[in-house]
Amino acid sequence: MNLATRYLGLDLRNPLVASAGPMTQTADRIERLAEAGVGAVVLPSLFEEQIRAEADRDERLAEVGIDSFGEATSYLVDPDASVWPRQYLDLIERATRPGIPVIASLNGSTSGGWTDYARAMQDAGASAIELNIYYLPGDPLIPGQDAEQRYVDILSAVKSVVSVPVAVKLTPYFSSFGDMALRLEKAGADGLVLFNRFMQTDIDPDTFTISTGFKLSSPTEATLPRSWIARLRGQLRSSLAASTGVETADDVAAYLLAGADAVMTTSALLRHGPGHVTVLLDGLTAWLDRKGIGSVNEIRGLLAPAADTPQPGLGRYGYLAAVEQATRSFSPR
């Protein structure tokens, strides 16, 4: 069975990628993922705020004077603020192993010098950069166009300092997501990762408190990214990676049929451990066997509508049919 795929111009032994999260945070965990057969790994994000903190700290140290470094660090509010950016580069070096590309993740929301860190990631050995643009335009006066331009500007800044491929991980919340995807490709995106996971903000009416947190996903959340991957497959030349709701081998297969080049998972690995990579790959191989198909390449995008073909089942016609069907199924007797 040939599971090999190409993602961002990189050769992967299979399409299963461990996405950014705690499972890729240490070289040991990455080793276990590699042993389980993973195709590539995306390291957890290095955040714009962490890079800025490092730059601020270096600047303050320079002001105090390099000769009194030890003493100078004791004046700083947070002497450890710069540890993670430097450790990150070290993690890239230690995570690198033959045949398993390591993708570094840079996460921010404004234009600025922090994007230059992509170059340091490349120099440390990253095979590609995943640029997570996590921008929450909370100001009701920001026009949509300005919010969208910000994505293009940040991507352009990163592209200008690296030669390795750059994927953009983003949210579906644009007035026209397809147009945004095409604009990012035009601005140089080598791939798109659909989608970013939003922090879940909630209100507890009992305690009158607002909570923020990150919950693990469920497979039902895969329908939106899967639909967009299918929609965009015929329109984009750049790679498409699926991220959200992969729990079983069927979820992997469905994303491939929609047209994903790579299928990523975080929640399932946190729930079941790195060995779940083998379960998913064995399941995918068994499914391909059952269907009499010899390679992943033969099924990629099989169910993606061609760019120039009207798909009545997917538009409003399909919507009306689905409402009628659901009304029949769920009507009280």
Ligand SMILES: Cc1cc2nc3c(=O)[nH]c(=O)nc-3n(C[C@H](O)[C@H](O)[C@H](O)COP(=O)(O)O)c2cc1C
């Ligand atoms: C605990 C946790 C930490 C995460 N950290 C990051 C991160 O640092 N950078 C990032 O781009 N995505 C991060 N993610 C999002 C995942 O990479 C992934 O996109 C998301 O969880 C959806 O995939 P899943 O349904 O397989 O979990 C994190 C997710 C979880 C659950």
